[in-house]
Amino acid sequence: MNWSENAWKSIENIYNNIIEMSFIKELSDGTLDKEKFQFYIAQDSLYLEHFGRTLALIGSKAHQIEDALAYMRFAENAIVVENALHESYFKEFEISNKGILQPVCHHYIHFLRSTAAFEPVEVALAATLPCFWIYKEVGDYILNLEKTSENPYQSWIETYGGEDFAIAVKTAIEICNKAAENTTPEIRNRMNEAFITASKLEFQFWQAAYDLTIWE
Ligand SMILES: Cc1ncc(CO)c(N)n1
Ligand SMILES: Cc1ncsc1CCO
Numbered sequence: 270m271n272w273s274e275n276a277w278k279s280i281e282n283i284y285n286n287i288i289e290m291s292f293i294k295e296l297s298d299g300t301l302d303k304e305k306f307q308f309y310i311a312q313d314s315l316y317l318e319h320f321g322r323t324l325a326l327i328g329s330k331a332h333q334i335e336d337a338l339a340y341m342r343f344a345e346n347a348i349v350v351e352n353a354l355h356e357s358y359f360k361e362f363e364i365s366n367k368g369i370l371q372p373v374c375h376h377y378i379h380f381l382r383s384t385a386a387f388e389p390v391e392v393a394l395a396a397t398l399p400c401f402w403i404y405k406e407v408g409d410y411i412l413n414l415e416k417t418s419e420n421p422y423q424s425w426i427e428t429y430g431g432e433d434f435a436i437a438v439k440t441a442i443e444i445c446n447k448a449a450e451n452t453t454p455e456i457r458n459r460m461n462e463a464f465i466t467a468s469k470l471e472f473q474f475w476q477a478a479y480d481l482t483i484w485e
Contacts, residue, residue: 271446271449271450272446272457272460273442273446273449275461276395276398276445276460276461277402279461279465280399280465280468283468283469283472284403284406284468287403287471287472287475288407288410290472290476290479291479292305292475292476292479293475296411296426298420299421299422303362304481305479306362306422306478307362307364308371308477308478309475309478310354310358310364311368312370312371312373312474313354313374314351314354314355315367315370315374316374316377316378316474317347317348317350317354318351319378320347320378320397320400321344321347321348321351322344323378323381323393323397324340324341324344324347325340325341325344326382326385326386326393327340327385327390327393327394327397328340328341328344330385330390330393331444332451336444336447339440339444340444343441346437350428353428358425371482371483371484372477373470373473373476373477373482374474374477376470377470377473377474380396380466381396384396388459389452389459390448391448391449391452391456391457391459392456392459392460392463393463394441394444394445394460395448395449395461395463395464395467396466396467397441398441398445398464398467399464399468399470399471400471401438401442402441402442403471404429404434404471405429405430405434405438407429408429408434409430409431409435412426412427412430412431445460
């Protein structure tokens with residue numbers, strides 16, 4: 270079994286909990302409160318900016334030049350997606366500004382940033398993989414489920430389900446597998462741990478939007 274298959278097995282329960290979340294259910298059938306989606310999009314806009322910067326830092330540390338290029342492209346794409354949020358969703362859903370980083374987004378982004386800054390690059394690659402992989406699985410899951418054609422959240426769903434994003438995800442998985450193969454058992458364990466932590470934070474990110482969790 271390669272690293273990624275084993276890693277996915279270890280978070281299967283977290284993934285199953287994610288697709289059962291009220292946020293995901295209501296996003297899928299279009300009944301999600303506008304206020305929760307607004308909260309989500311504003312936080313995700315902040316998330317994507319920091320995520321893009323983190324991917325660029327990882328790119329700069331990649332052992333092989335083709336992997337550096339892949340992460341620099343991912344970084345660019347994350348910022349392009351952030352711009353798209355601004356151009357379309359902020360207007361469509363009447364979001365006036367991003368606001369500040371709320372607790373879960375703050376925690377997630379600082380976990381990614383500090384992992385990229387202080388841990389071996391293999392661990393940073395593993396920490397960012399759930400951002401790709403879980404969104405792809407959730408996007409595909411929702412697209413397969415689609416009951417209604419009049420979902421106000423349809424275009425968001427299409428960003429992550431479908432071919433283009435799938436290609437990026439496949440590349441990120443392959444780079445992680447290659448990194449895991451060429452490193453030590455000790456670093457491989459830290460890769461697993463980072464993958465699991467980020468997966469838990471993906472769950473928490475949606476839950477925080479559903480609960481509108483802000484600093485006290
Ligand atoms: C919180 C979060 N994780 C992953 C993605 C997809 O990259 C996203 N847009 N937001
Ligand atoms: C993971 C990710 N999320 C939004 S863009 C991006 C990089 C894929 O190109």
